[in-house]
Every structure is written in structure tokens, then in C-alpha cells.
Amino acid sequence: GNSVTQMEGPVTLSEEAFLTINCTYTATGYPSLFWYVQYPGEGLQLLLKATKADDKGSNKGFEATYRKETTSFHLEKGSVQVSDSAVYFCALRVISSGSARQLTFGSGTQLTVLP
């Protein structure tokens, strides 16, 4: 089956620190990979995605590279801001005949950035 393992939180950083949130996956077939962000009191928003090996997704200074050899999709940002405080979810989805087509989520990582 499909599964996503995310680094456990919470993660607390000072402003301008470097961020890495680890994500690894197992999947049958060829997954697309996603990072979603949930700000306090809001729904989930797509942050970035990658649809094939070696693709790099990027948005708002965040980046993640689809690494098939290590089955990973780690989220990075060079300099975090207080406004980045949120819960981050790694997810995968496989669209192929016979597979469950829903998005499979990791458990989420709470990030708090202190001024």
C-alpha cells in the first residue's frame, strides 16, 4: 500500500533559520508528491508539488525535490519567517488502474517560528 512518513514535530526555529522537514514515502506505482500547508484556523493549501523523479517543486521560498532513489521529498526553506508558522503535510497520490486514488497524507509537522 501507499504511505507517507513525516518528521515528527513540533519544530521551533528562530526567524531566518534554515528549515528542513523530512518526508519519505512508499508507493505502488509512480506517485505524484505534494506539500500542503495549514495555517492556524484554516484549511489545507497546496504549497508545492512534483510529478516525476528529479522534479523540484518550489513556492514562496520553499523547495522540495522528488528523489526516487531515496523515496524522499524533503521540504526546505533557506530563511523562515514568523508568518511561516503552520502545520506542514507531505502527501502522495497515485493515479493508476486498480489503485486507490486518494491523497495519502503524512501525520503533519507543526512549525513555530519565533521572532
Place this chain on the structure above:
Amino acid sequence: DTAVSQTPKYLVTQMGNDKSIKCEQNLGHDTMYWYKQDSKKFLKIMFSYNNKELIINETVPNRFSPKSPDKAHLNLHINSLELGDSAVYFCASSQDLQGYGYTFGSGTRLTVV
């Protein structure tokens, strides 16, 4: 011009009551979902409908019943509410195409007292 809209945003009710949450999407997506998010932020899929047909029905109490009158709407009805039903419920929609993620609604915070 909200893409996926849920109502109500907040719902406080007593144990034993019956309540409904409505969801509508204007994206033309074929598939809609209900997720439950617990207090630890863990997301659990409950149901999925594709073109009004139920395709995912995870292990949830049969007090929960989804209804999809058309492919733009997926409502969630809950009978005999219990304290453990308190959570945030998210509706989402998607196309069944490689590379597509979901578009989520803003959630309904249900509190059972």
C-alpha cells in the same frame, strides 16, 4: 469566488442531535472527499464520491452518511452525535488525473457538548 465552500464554519451541538455539513465545489472536479482532522492534526479520509457514486467508504460509524445530489455537492449527515465526533471536518475535490492534488474547503469545526 470560493472554489470549495463548506457550511457552517462552526457547529456547536448537544450529544444525541443530528446535524449536516454542506459542501459545494465550482471547479468542475469529478471527485469529492470528506476528511476528519483530530486534535493532533491527523487527517483521516472518511468518504469519496466520483460523479455522485461512492468509491471510498472507510471505517466510520454508520451514524455518518454522505449524500451527493450532483457532482458539485457532497454533504455529510451525522446522526446521534457523540462527544468523540468533535473534530474539524474538511471537504475537498479533485480531478482523477496524474499530478492533481486536492482543493480543500476551509473546514467545519464541530464541537459536541
